[in-house]
Amino acid sequence: MSVTIYDVAREANVSMATVSRVINGTAVVKEETKKRVQDAIERLGYRPNAVARGLASKRTRTIGVIVPDVSAAFVAEIVRGIEDIANMYNYHIILTNSDADTHREVSLIGTMWEKQVDGILYMTNILNQEHITAFEQAEIPVVLCATEDPEKRIPSVNIDNRKAGSDAANYLEKKSCQNIAIVSPDIGTSLIADHRIEGVRKKLGNKCTFIHVGKGKYEQALPILRNIFQNKNYDGVIAMSDELGLASVHAIHDNGFQVPHDVRIIAFDNTRLATMVRPELTVIAQPMYDFGAVSMRLLTKMLLDEPVDTYNVILQHNIIERQSS
Amino acid sequence: MSVTIYDVAREANVSMATVSRVINGTAVVKEETKKRVQDAIERLGYRPNAVARGLASKRTRTIGVIVPDVSAAFVAEIVRGIEDIANMYNYHIILTNSDADTHREVSLIGTMWEKQVDGILYMTNILNQEHITAFEQAEIPVVLCATEDPEKRIPSVNIDNRKAGSDAANYLEKKSCQNIAIVSPDIGTSLIADHRIEGVRKKLGNKCTFIHVGKGKYEQALPILRNIFQNKNYDGVIAMSDELGLASVHAIHDNGFQVPHDVRIIAFDNTRLATMVRPELTVIAQPMYDFGAVSMRLLTKMLLDEPVDTYNVILQHNIIERQSS
DNA sequence: CTGTTAGCGCCTTCAC
DNA sequence: GTGAAGGCGCTAACAG
Numbered sequence: 001m002s003v004t005i006y007d008v009a010r011e012a013n014v015s016m017a018t019v020s021r022v023i024n025g026t027a028v029v030k031e032e033t034k035k036r037v038q039d040a041i042e043r044l045g046y047r048p049n050a051v052a053r054g055l056a057s058k059r060t061r062t063i064g065v066i067v068p069d070v071s072a073a074f075v076a077e078i079v080r081g082i083e084d085i086a087n088m089y090n091y092h093i094i095l096t097n098s099d100a101d102t103h104r105e106v107s108l109i110g111t112m113w114e115k116q117v118d119g120i121l122y123m124t125n126i127l128n129q130e131h132i133t134a135f136e137q138a139e140i141p142v143v144l145c146a147t148e149d150p151e152k153r154i155p156s157v158n159i160d161n162r163k164a165g166s167d168a169a170n171y172l173e174k175k176s177c178q179n180i181a182i183v184s185p186d187i188g189t190s191l192i193a194d195h196r197i198e199g200v201r202k203k204l205g206n207k208c209t210f211i212h213v214g215k216g217k218y219e220q221a222l223p224i225l226r227n228i229f230q231n232k233n234y235d236g237v238i239a240m241s242d243e244l245g246l247a248s249v250h251a252i253h254d255n256g257f258q259v260p261h262d263v264r265i266i267a268f269d270n271t272r273l274a275t276m277v278r279p280e281l282t283v284i285a286q287p288m289y290d291f292g293a294v295s296m297r298l299l300t301k302m303l304l305d306e307p308v309d310t311y312n313v314i315l316q317h318n319i320i321e322r323q324s325s
Numbered sequence: 326m327s328v329t330i331y332d333v334a335r336e337a338n339v340s341m342a343t344v345s346r347v348i349n350g351t352a353v354v355k356e357e358t359k360k361r362v363q364d365a366i367e368r369l370g371y372r373p374n375a376v377a378r379g380l381a382s383k384r385t386r387t388i389g390v391i392v393p394d395v396s397a398a399f400v401a402e403i404v405r406g407i408e409d410i411a412n413m414y415n416y417h418i419i420l421t422n423s424d425a426d427t428h429r430e431v432s433l434i435g436t437m438w439e440k441q442v443d444g445i446l447y448m449t450n451i452l453n454q455e456h457i458t459a460f461e462q463a464e465i466p467v468v469l470c471a472t473e474d475p476e477k478r479i480p481s482v483n484i485d486n487r488k489a490g491s492d493a494a495n496y497l498e499k500k501s502c503q504n505i506a507i508v509s510p511d512i513g514t515s516l517i518a519d520h521r522i523e524g525v526r527k528k529l530g531n532k533c534t535f536i537h538v539g540k541g542k543y544e545q546a547l548p549i550l551r552n553i554f555q556n557k558n559y560d561g562v563i564a565m566s567d568e569l570g571l572a573s574v575h576a577i578h579d580n581g582f583q584v585p586h587d588v589r590i591i592a593f594d595n596t597r598l599a600t601m602v603r604p605e606l607t608v609i610a611q612p613m614y615d616f617g618a619v620s621m622r623l624l625t626k627m628l629l630d631e632p633v634d635t636y637n638v639i640l641q642h643n644i645i646e647r648q649s650s
Numbered sequence: 651c652t653g654t655t656a657g658c659g660c661c662t663t664c665a666c
Numbered sequence: 667g668t669g670a671a672g673g674c675g676c677t678a679a680c681a682g
Contacts, residue, residue: 018667029668052661052674057661094387253603275543340652379676
């Protein structure tokens with residue numbers, strides 16, 4: 001059978017309490033006995049059982065991470081940020097995909113509850129009352145990651161999406177674009193996209209047209225956009241993601257027009273895709289890794305009762321000018 | 326305080342054993358008392374504590390997943406496959422990134438041991454004795470995912486990389502390529518790449534040249550390749566990943582040559598990148614999602630003592646012909 | 651079909 | 667500075 005704290009205690013001629021103390025550094029132990037215990041641990045190849053620990057201490061050092069889909073580049077980058085910081089603070093993450101399905105999300109929050117996670121990092125497109133209720137019921141600290149709660153009831157890490165939207169609009173306007181197409185997922189699909197659109201509209205008023213392309217996937221968007229850009233109606237495009245920006249580029253090329261000569265394009269995100277294509281995409285860069293890292297850090301602060309100055313962190317976005325504009 | 330199985334028992338006027346039975350369906354319970362228990366559970370909003378469960382039953386329904394880096398498209402896709410199947414069998418995953426660093430990997434295996442995971446899904450570039458030893462010490466079922474153990478000591482899911490390499494070579498040869506460049510990460514970086522190269526070499530002999538580009542990242546590879554393709558020395562390229570394939574395309578274009586007119590390119594992987602660029606990449610497609618899904622399924626079989634016919638699964642790869650060749 | 655009784659491996663007072 | 671003892675919430679025999 002596996003070796004327990006009790007075995008170590010006997011081997012070192014101390015009580016299990018003492019072993020526990022040296023393992024956790026939870027109290028002062030005489031240097032000599034500490035050494036004896038450490039030797040015993042090594043000799044026996046002892047590993048503390050985290051499950052038993054979790055049961056006794058009521059803290060599992062595990063964070064539940066709920067995202068729409070890890071296989072999306074944007075999300076994967078965030079998850080990496082989360083895991084890095086979690087790891088730094090000696091936490092581990094249970095990762096689940098929700099496909100942004102509310103029913104599934106609520107169910108997952110319940111699962112995290114059962115798993116006794118110390119906290120939840122949550123990412124989704126639309127946050128509604130069902131989520132809030134589930135969070136409250138589970139009584140677990142939650143941080144929203146790249147996800148907005150309009151009423152700011154829950155700690156979160158975001159960029160200022162309205163500002164980002166208007167920045168994008170501003171940029172194209174300064175480039176003298178007159179007819180700007182906003183390429184985005186269907187309205188109501190993502191609160192964040194909706195906020196950006198608000199920002200754009202506020203700036204551009206009627207100088208822009210909204211083009212909705214389903215769920216925002218390249219494959220789905222391309223044929224739609226190819227149709228849209230058949231004629232030279234637009235001289236500027238704001239795309240809600242690199243993927244949609246790229247689909248726009250290709251749709252425009254396919255109709256015999258040039259980017260940026262005929263149409264200037266700016267896209268959101270700045271995933272690696274943006275610099276791996278020709279023309280390279282001008283972007284409103286989002287700090288994806290930092291979304292993850294900062295939200296995880298905020299969560300650790302909450303868990304460790306460290307002081308936090310803002311529970312709704314706004315990270316900076318910035319424009320990176322490249323070939324597509 | 327949170328409600329326990331004991332509270333439910335009292336509320337339903339039964340023993341906690343009975344509650345446990347209806348929760349787990351572990352024995353037949355009279356329909357009426359079952360109903361009473363279920364009502365009590367609902368009334369109290371009871372959720373079984375998975376940690377306590379894990380301690381008592383010695384099974385946590387948690388799988389440790391160790392990958393080099395989730396933010397890599399290839400990996401993220403696999404992780405999605407893993408999580409989907411895990412979820413289907415009511416398991417959850419603890420995800421960690423190793424950056425393919427042996428020291429860190431061994432340490433992570435230890436962590437998984439402490440966490441009492443029921444099994445480990447493992448992905449890395451090079452598997453050596455240290456890993457094997459760590460696995461044996463932890464005594465946890467392991468499945469290698471898109472990772473080869475040359476001696477097949479550990480269950481695994483892969484494609485036949487040597488065959489895939491020779492298929493790629495074959496393909497370009499049939500297209501009458503005479504001078505083929507093999508663009509790959511530095512040798513010894515990845516066993517899988519090395520095996521593919523073996524396959525290529527066996528087929529092509531001296532008709533090919535090996536070009537090593539560090540860690541296989543686009544940004545790093547591009548300048549190197551731009552240099553390599555300055556002159557019209559090659560008429561074919563086999564790239565070890567979509568990313569390197571794309572870097573080759575751009576390097577060739579930058580030197581004023583055309584793909585596929587002057588140089589035909591075939592790449593490995595078939596991540597979404599392959600169809601999101603122009604020209605679209607001809608690929609040796611790897612079943613990434615299935616790597617994850619199948620390896621997770623194999624692991625569940627091992628955990629549930631279901632019969633398994635092969636512990637070293639070989640998935641099919643296939644050539645998808647697109648614009649780059 | 652249901653209840654009783656031990657633990658699972660560890661943390662955490664409380665004494666000494 | 668160290669030991670003893672009582673849980674944490676649940677599963678798993680073993681009785682009845």
